[in-house]
Amino acid sequence: MFIKYLFTIVYLIIFSSIISGQTKISGLVTDQKKQPLPGANVYLKDTYDGVSSNSDGTFSFTTDETREGILVISFVSYKTHSQPVTLDGKDKYFEIVLEEETSELDAVVISAGSFEASDEKKSIILRPLDIVTTGADADIYSALGTLPGTQQVGESEGLFVRGGSASETKTVVDEMVVQNPFYSSVPDIPSRGRFSPMLFKGTFFSTGGYSAQYGQALSSVLVLNTEDLAPRTQTAINLMAVGFGGSHVQRWENSSLAIEAGYYNLEPYFAIQKQRIDWKKAPESFEGSANFRQKIFNNGMLKAFTSYSSGGLSLNIQNLDNISQKDFYHQKSSNFFFNTNYRDILWDDWTLFTGYSYSIDKVNNDINSDKAKQDDIFQTGKITITKNLFSNSFIKFGAEIQNLHATSSYNEYAGKLYETYIAGYIESDIFITNDIAARVGIRSEYSKALDKSNIAPRVSLAYRLGKYDQLNFAYGQFYQTPSQDFLIQSKDFGFEQATHYIFNYQYIGSNRTFRIEAYYKNYDDLAKGTVYTYPYFNLPEVPFSNNGSGYAKGIDVFWRDDETFRYVDYWISYSYLDTKRDYKNYPALAAPPFSTPHTMSIVAKRWFQDITSYIGLTYTFATGRPYFNPNNPDFLGDRAKNFNNLSFNITHVTSVFNNFTVIFFSIDNILGINNVYGYNYSSDGKIRAPVLSPALRTAFLGMFISLGETNPY
């Protein structure tokens, strides 16, 4: 009897203690779009009690804790949510909505009118390796030529973007403008870019609407960011059909120094590969560079880069006015370039960038007994301060100064130009939500040579539609001083102007990218005047003024896919361009010779594991470009035939005597098509000669050996 009572009492004690000590907590976890979040961690702070949410977002668990507790819900890449909960034994139900974390990797990216190649960001269109494995000559500018927005101009170096001439694109290295990014020009023969693509960790190519940090480019900027500390000590030898070179990189704990030098001579190569050009002295050049990096305390980086190159060449050019005569063209050139910059985090939210660059470029061009000389001494300094604001937003303040001392002479005539250019800018990137971002900036410039100033507003908007797609818009005013050719003759000019309107839709999935972009560029105040009569003979002399104008409009399409075909990575780009301009000594508004309505490129590459090689094919098509025909009253009314080029390249990775080696071979114009870029006419307009590529096909072979390294891991 007593025992029965005892059991009842004990039973009641146990039962009631269990009941009053247990609270059931359940609910549902979703994101802001009401989509369930499975695998979220739902728990009571400072206890083990909790559970992961199910695949439908629901959760349910019980806890023995009593009094007040804090319920925490966390999920990777979302902001952790916590709220108080009373643990009184009554069932609790919560519907939790988690807010996305605005992390850099995940936020919408401002990208109207631009292509970025970097290994740091998530949504990139190009990868750094693409620059080296695309096209036939491992030149940055050639690789960019396969992107939409660029025009194929085979006889000249430079980027011709959306109806703009090459001078409308500026190359910027570590935030500072480079005065001579190409080797010296030779008529109708394109020069290479000076910088090896291996120097850069990031490439940002804007086809319009670029940031207020840059100016003096009516069409576009190419922003190249150099590598930070070299990863390891390494010595390498470079052997090519056209020359040889070596480099040594020394890495210490917090600094690195890289030295390289190379000698190039195309004579042996020309002996094998028939050239259409009558070379007297094949191009020969020497170049060397040194690259120093120093990490300062935790976050600072000091960089210094210097390079020197010099070279010469000579050739015979057919004289069209006198068929039996050949003009002797001789060039000697040298270039010294120095760039230093320092970047650091000052206090919690403040970042500083400051840099200085100095270059001297000298070129002598002689035709028969006429001597032409051009010397450019260029200096630039820049400072930018960035302040972080809320959630990834920031504001930048900056100033830049450029000083150019250019002298040019032709026989006994000499001219010089001293120009000092000062600019200041304020720009802010604001992430209104994780899906909407705006970049608003204003730039103000002053040119001492023109004695004029301007104010250029810039706006860019990005709106994310879904996980992978975005709408982008950009508007901007862009100013540029007229070219040196004009300013040496007269300073009575104003800034040339372009207004950009760009709108695009882009989809960047993990393995597929699609972008379609429409743009309208309005050109105003373009410099007009007759500086050279060549190649436009018999045209009326035009007085100097800023009365030029023009427009460019079109649509660019880009598609990249590295998933559909196994191991194959390919992209297709197509540009439609409609442009006319009236500038220089044009007698009327006309489509310029560096533009054409349709351009298309297909680039494909595949990695073959058995032969450890990357094999790539690049095909480019463009409709014929306008050329000047003195016999045609319709100025620039003639069109050359369509352009077709299929090139092949192979990058083979192997080891030679246990040293890591890369062998690169490429050949362009496999189909052997006689592409005609235009025509040169005699002064009386009766005889013409086609402008062709320097050789029917150009092959390139090179071997890069990294000494003492068998395994790049």
Add this chain to the structure above:
Amino acid sequence: MKILIIVLFSLMFLTGNYDDNKYETAMKQNLEKIGECKTANDYINVANNFERIALAENDKWLPYYYDSFLYVLANFADSSRTQKDIYLDKAVESVNMADSLEPDNSEIYTLKGMISQARMQIDPMNRWQKYGAETNNSFKKAIEIDSLNPRPEYLIGVGVFYTPQQFGGGPANAKPILESSQKKYEKFVPANALMPNWGKEQVEHYLNRINQQK
């Protein structure tokens, strides 16, 4: 009377304050669950359990270690590139917490190497330059601290196994490294039942594959 004492005694256990054993029991339960995981979500569910233990205990590095380890396994189980990087970001956060609680620990450096090796594997062509040196340094340090730890050599061996032969990789070059690791596994005795003790089956699996390929 005896019954009363027994009943009262058992009551004590029912209302239970197991603080000393609570940690160990929870850790052991979750360690057993790791082997049953298949999908990325499975790994994350167990990782969440470890995260709760880590936050509640506050000063223990092991639950942070396992939280990080499971996110690395989740990254292997998921095929989306962006998701992999997101999981590895979380793995880095947790291993850094473990490191701050227990600096200079061989298992933690091994796990750091495993994470940067996994980063590389997502896009080897473009990432080996950035993460290659970091991976090597982490494994090197792990071996320096404890040369009896079999796990760094196992991971180095797997890396070499998947590296193309022309770069000094391939099964033949991986074999001696994996065999050395296997010998260490045979001798290895964990300090207690909660310490990392994984990889023995995996190294045997790779050696079998290599021996069969002949």
